[in-house]
Amino acid sequence: MVDDEKNVRSLLIAWLFREGFLCNEADDGAEALREIGQTHYDLVVADLRMPNRHGHSLCQEILSQGDRPRLVVVTGVDDPRLLRDLRSRGVDHIFQKPVDASEFVSRIRELTQSSASSIHVSGSRSRAASRSNADEHDTGEDSRMPAVALLLHDMRRAQELAAQLKRESLLPFVPESTDALCCLAESRHLEMLVLENSRFGFLRPQDLVSHLKSSTALTEIILLGDENAPPGAVSGGPSAPKVISRHASDAEVVQAVRGKIAAMNRSRRTVSPQARELVRPFASLSSAQQSLLKLAKFLTLPESELKPDGLADEVMADADATVEILRLAKGASAGLRGQIGDVMDAITRLGVTRSAALLVCSGIKGAEKPLLRRMPLPLREWYQRRSALNAAFAAAFAQKYFGLSGDVAFIQGLLQDIGIAALGATFEDRYARLVSRARACGPAHLHVVEREDLRIEHSEISAALIEQWGLPDEFVRTVRFHHGPKAGGTETLQVIDPMRIAESVADLCDNRHACRRQDFFQQLVSCCDGGLEESLGGLEGAAALASEIAQQFRVPLSDEPLLRGIFRELRDPAASTAI
Numbered sequence: 001m002v003d004d005e006k007n008v009r010s011l012l013i014a015w016l017f018r019e020g021f022l023c024n025e026a027d028d029g030a031e032a033l034r035e036i037g038q039t040h041y042d043l044v045v046a047d048l049r050m051p052n053r054h055g056h057s058l059c060q061e062i063l064s065q066g067d068r069p070r071l072v073v074v075t076g077v078d079d080p081r082l083l084r085d086l087r088s089r090g091v092d093h094i095f096q097k098p099v100d101a102s103e104f105v106s107r108i109r110e111l112t113q114s115s116a117s118s119i120h121v122s123g124s125r126s127r128a129a130s131r132s133n134a135d136e137h138d139t140g141e142d143s144r145m146p147a148v149a150l151l152l153h154d155m156r157r158a159q160e161l162a163a164q165l166k167r168e169s170l171l172p173f174v175p176e177s178t179d180a181l182c183c184l185a186e187s188r189h190l191e192m193l194v195l196e197n198s199r200f201g202f203l204r205p206q207d208l209v210s211h212l213k214s215s216t217a218l219t220e221i222i223l224l225g226d227e228n229a230p231p232g233a234v235s236g237g238p239s240a241p242k243v244i245s246r247h248a249s250d251a252e253v254v255q256a257v258r259g260k261i262a263a264m265n266r267s268r269r270t271v272s273p274q275a276r277e278l279v280r281p282f283a284s285l286s287s288a289q290q291s292l293l294k295l296a297k298f299l300t301l302p303e304s305e306l307k308p309d310g311l312a313d314e315v316m317a318d319a320d321a322t323v324e325i326l327r328l329a330k331g332a333s334a335g336l337r338g339q340i341g342d343v344m345d346a347i348t349r350l351g352v353t354r355s356a357a358l359l360v361c362s363g364i365k366g367a368e369k370p371l372l373r374r375m376p377l378p379l380r381e382w383y384q385r386r387s388a389l390n391a392a393f394a395a396a397f398a399q400k401y402f403g404l405s406g407d408v409a410f411i412q413g414l415l416q417d418i419g420i421a422a423l424g425a426t427f428e429d430r431y432a433r434l435v436s437r438a439r440a441c442g443p444a445h446l447h448v449v450e451r452e453d454l455r456i457e458h459s460e461i462s463a464a465l466i467e468q469w470g471l472p473d474e475f476v477r478t479v480r481f482h483h484g485p486k487a488g489g490t491e492t493l494q495v496i497d498p499m500r501i502a503e504s505v506a507d508l509c510d511n512r513h514a515c516r517r518q519d520f521f522q523q524l525v526s527c528c529d530g531g532l533e534e535s536l537g538g539l540e541g542a543a544a545l546a547s548e549i550a551q552q553f554r555v556p557l558s559d560e561p562l563l564r565g566i567f568r569e570l571r572d573p574a575a576s577t578a579i
């Protein structure tokens with residue numbers, strides 16, 4: 001969204017956000033061109049009269065690019081010659097101000113959809129006409145399609161699967177050997193690797209994958225093997241490998257590939273390349289942390305699929321997770337009386353969700369340590385208090401007001417601001433000064449100050465980091481959009497609401513300015529049916545619950561007296577002393 005008038009930009013972005021579009025903004029043509037050079041955009045909306053670089057020159061530049069975004073002009077300029085010129089050059093649509101919201105949004109939707117389908121259709125056509133063998137060189141159109149390599153012992157089956165993937169508008173490759181696969185990975189980016197989970201000559205699958213990781217950083221992996229056996233040390237790509245049975249039908253394998261590609265596309269829209277780049281130094285995990293964090297998948301399962309033996313099998317397959325669950329269950333904070341027999345006993349008595357959440361919490365605490373070490377001390381202490389508040393209040397509100405699992409909300413609350421730790425570890429004192437400014441200024445939101453100063457906000461960084469750590473896609477999306485407004489596809493992520501209330505509690509602890517109190521009231525009223533009075537009456541109960549949950553997770557709240565004062569003030573504004 002390119003416009004030098006902030007109000008216009010914000011309004012148009014708000015219309016599009018509500019319809020599920022993700023927007024970035026620039027306030028002049030020069031800045032817009034820098035942005036377009038760094039990130040792929042589907043569509044650019046540009047004003048004409050702007051400083052630094054006039055919109056007409058910006059449009060000319062965009063239109064001269066080969067694989068250009070769609071281009072829409074929104075202007076108050078009423079010069080028929082100029083507008084005719086822009087149309088003749090290929091601008092996709094021109095809106096004259098004032099603009100009608102529904103017309104604007106529906107035209108943008110048409111343009112983005114037609115842009116996606118034109119790539120899809122022409123891609124299929126070009127393949128049908130020119131490609132009989134998947135190993136031929138790419139055409140321009142093919143280079144836009146997700147490339148999938150299939151390395152199986154049974155070459156005939158691999159060829160048959162490749163034929164089916166072609167019909168799904170994917171670009172399959174069937175290397176004849178591990179050497180051929182490595183050459184292929186060096187010559188082009190592979191979105192996905194379908195790999196049989198057994199030895200290829202001297203190479204184990206994990207050796208192959210670790211070799212490939214150096215050339216194809218983001219390759220997702222589907223392992224064809226024994227479903228009940230863990231994928232062993234195979235890890236690569238932004239999320240854990242998906243294991244499907246070697247006896248699965250071809251249709252099931254194709255379905256799994258399509259599912260992973262769809263998740264990747266969703267995640268690409270969620271996390272920007274800049275955020276991924278920033279968290280790269282913090283992406284690696286020890287094997288113990290990996291095995292704890294991968295248990296987060298148990299926090300996304302429906303109630304009917306939560307079986308103690310399922311979790312116990314995974315925990316017992318890993319020595320670190322086994323030691324950790326027994327340690328946690330025997331700890332005083334778990335509230336269990338009597339001797340704990342074994343892993344199954346611990347999980348049954350704690351409950352599957354609580355057990356998985358405790359283990360994931362330990363994994364997060366371990367993974368976070370290198371980040372904390374690099375943060376300036378006062379910033380680190382503030383961040384740790386804030387993250388405990390976020391987690392405990394997200395859990396308490398989720399449980400008390402939304403009927404959701406407090407354990408699941410606790411973990412997402414713990415993750416929502418982890419980007420602050422990554423920003424603190426990266427920018428150190430510069431970021432510490434930014435945080436001090438945001439805390440001292442009542443009306444300021446930290447994420448807005450971050451965007452103004454660093455051009456990125458901590459929710460994006462949190463999402464990028466937990467994506468790299470292999471946490472579930474659903475967590476990545478809630479964390480990414482926890483500052484709102486809700487983007488497309490997040491309607492089902494109910495836990496976002498308690499996460500937002502929790503963050504407004506943390507913001508109030510920093511500064512009790514009237515704007516922050518107002519923010520908190522708005523969050524509270526928007527999600528509690530009983531009206532403000534009733535919601536405020538329940539606050540102390542929520543605070544007590546938050547404190548109890550935090551103790552159980554051994555992430556205690558250190559701001560309790562402060563919180564009691566704040567909640568008293570919220571109920572009785574006359575008692576307010578701080579502005």
Ligand SMILES: [Fe+2]
Pocket residue numbers: 416417458459482483503
């Ligand atoms: Fe946040």
